[in-house]
Amino acid sequence: MEDKLVVVGQGYVGLPLAMRAVEAGFDVVGFDTDHSKVKQLNAGESYVEDITDERLLHALGTGRYLPTASMDHCADFDYAVVSVPTPLHDGNPDLSYIEEAGRTLGRLLRPGATVILESTTYPGTTEELFGPLLEEASGLGAGEDFHLGYSPERIDPGNPTWRFENTPKVVSGVDEASLGKVQGFYDRLVERTVVVSSPKEAELTKLLENTFRHVNIALVNELAMFADDLGINVWEAIDAASTKPFGYLRFTPGPGVGGHCLPIDPSYLSWQVRRTLGQSFRFVELANDVNEHMPDYVVRRLVVALNRQSKAVNGSRILLLGLSYKKNTGDARESPSHTLARQLLALGADLAAADPHVLDVHAPPGIPRVEPTAEMLADADAVVLLVDHDAFDYDEVLDHAGYVLDCRHRLPTAPNVEHL
Numbered sequence: 312m313e314d315k316l317v318v319v320g321q322g323y324v325g326l327p328l329a330m331r332a333v334e335a336g337f338d339v340v341g342f343d344t345d346h347s348k349v350k351q352l353n354a355g356e357s358y359v360e361d362i363t364d365e366r367l368l369h370a371l372g373t374g375r376y377l378p379t380a381s382m383d384h385c386a387d388f389d390y391a392v393v394s395v396p397t398p399l400h401d402g403n404p405d406l407s408y409i410e411e412a413g414r415t416l417g418r419l420l421r422p423g424a425t426v427i428l429e430s431t432t433y434p435g436t437t438e439e440l441f442g443p444l445l446e447e448a449s450g451l452g453a454g455e456d457f458h459l460g461y462s463p464e465r466i467d468p469g470n471p472t473w474r475f476e477n478t479p480k481v482v483s484g485v486d487e488a489s490l491g492k493v494q495g496f497y498d499r500l501v502e503r504t505v506v507v508s509s510p511k512e513a514e515l516t517k518l519l520e521n522t523f524r525h526v527n528i529a530l531v532n533e534l535a536m537f538a539d540d541l542g543i544n545v546w547e548a549i550d551a552a553s554t555k556p557f558g559y560l561r562f563t564p565g566p567g568v569g570g571h572c573l574p575i576d577p578s579y580l581s582w583q584v585r586r587t588l589g590q591s592f593r594f595v596e597l598a599n600d601v602n603e604h605m606p607d608y609v610v611r612r613l614v615v616a617l618n619r620q621s622k623a624v625n626g627s628r629i630l631l632l633g634l635s636y637k638k639n640t641g642d643a644r645e646s647p648s649h650t651l652a653r654q655l656l657a658l659g660a661d662l663a664a665a666d667p668h669v670l671d672v673h674a675p676p677g678i679p680r681v682e683p684t685a686e687m688l689a690d691a692d693a694v695v696l697l698v699d700h701d702a703f704d705y706d707e708v709l710d711h712a713g714y715v716l717d718c719r720h721r722l723p724t725a726p727n728v729e730h731l
């Protein structure tokens with residue numbers, strides 16, 4: 312019999328993991344409390360862009376992948392991986408999904424099984440919160456009767472080069488035997504595993520990676536604002552700095568950060584530092600402050616641009632290009648386009664938006680969705696390029712828009728183009 316794996320949460324993280332595990336020979340139960348997602352999966356319809364319908368159908372066809380919302384199918388597992396959401400609630404970590412998953416799995420836990428947490432969270436969660444919940448619900452001891460570990464996910468949706476299987480996976484366990492089990496599990500799924508000494512280091516690794524990006528994006532965002540005021544082309548400086556073969560990593564300015572990671576994960580770290588040490592994590596707080604205010608800055612630039620045309624934002628036709636949080640994806644979670652749209656609507660702008668990837672339900676409310684036709688572009692008082700999806704026709708934008716604020720530096724320098 313194949314090893315039985317339960318993946319709790321079939322979202323952006325859990326579904327790719329489940330697919331890979333089916334391909335590696337596991338018997339996989341994809342457990343999700345969202346009945347509509349389970350229904351879609353059973354119908355062979357993937358809602359995660361990196362997983363094609365063909366790949367999902369193939370997994371279903373093996374008879375070793377069962378999407379389900381029923382706990383009954385999860386019993387007798389050898390391995391369980393938890394990839395449920397870890398959002399913020401009033402600025403504080405919301406661990407209720409992890410807690411629920413822990414209680415659910417605990418009731419099914421058998422001696423000898425291995426449980427791995429993958430959700431991004433603050434250091435200490437696995438050993439101090441998740442493990443005790445499993446123990447309480449099962450009556451078994453972590454490290455004694457069952458194995459427990461943490462392994463952060465590094466999935467980068469839409470990245471064709473670094474996929475699940477060729478991205479090194481950091482692994483940890485609460486003891487040697489757990490580490491052996493966790494590493495052995497991922498060795499079957501990815502090309503390389505990287506061992507750290509305890510779950511706390513693994514949890515911190517993920518937060519370090521995302522905080523690093525968050526802080527560096529804030530740095531270039533703040534620089535972009537000052538450079539514009541100083542009349543210096545920040546994009547040219549970034550391109551030039553990026554030719555340095557050592558000691559520099561390229562980050563680019565934008566209209567704000569979005570997605571499930573950057574606006575949230577660093578706050579898990581600063582929350583824990585404040586809670587445990589009573590100190591503020593100044594880098595995180597500064598980066599939050601700069602990045603959260605980027606939509607305000609975009610509005611300011613628009614106000615100035617429209618003012619030059621003797622126009623007010625109120626009543627101006629503004630076309631937003633791109634609603635997702637990054638290019639070539641339909642993921643609009645925490646996207647800065649929502650904040651920007653709210654602000655422009657509050658100022659009375661006549662807004663429209665185009666995005667070929669984002670579903671209507673995930674778009675900012677109250678804004679007509681349009682095709683960025685030549686007529687639409689020509690008709691707008693201002694076009695704001697928020698996300699540089701490859702699907703947009705940039706020649707068309709250049710040829711027909713009267714004024715474009717390009718927040719991604721996708722367009723060349725031209726009389727009708729300003730860069731952020």
Ligand SMILES: NC(=O)c1ccc[n+]([C@@H]2O[C@H](COP(=O)([O-])OP(=O)(O)OC[C@H]3O[C@@H](n4cnc5c(N)ncnc54)[C@H](O)[C@@H]3O)[C@@H](O)[C@H]2O)c1
Nearest residue numbers: 320321322323324343344345394395397411412430431464
């Ligand atoms: N999306 C990414 O790129 C990414 C990358 C790295 C890490 N992460 C982290 O991974 C975790 C999951 O993120 P995601 O993007 O996959 O979220 P998601 O919202 O896409 O998926 C989570 C799924 O869990 C389900 N769920 C919630 N509670 C459940 C429960 N008790 N039992 C079973 N299913 C339950 C939800 O219905 C949902 O389908 C988060 O902690 C996130 O920070 C995400």
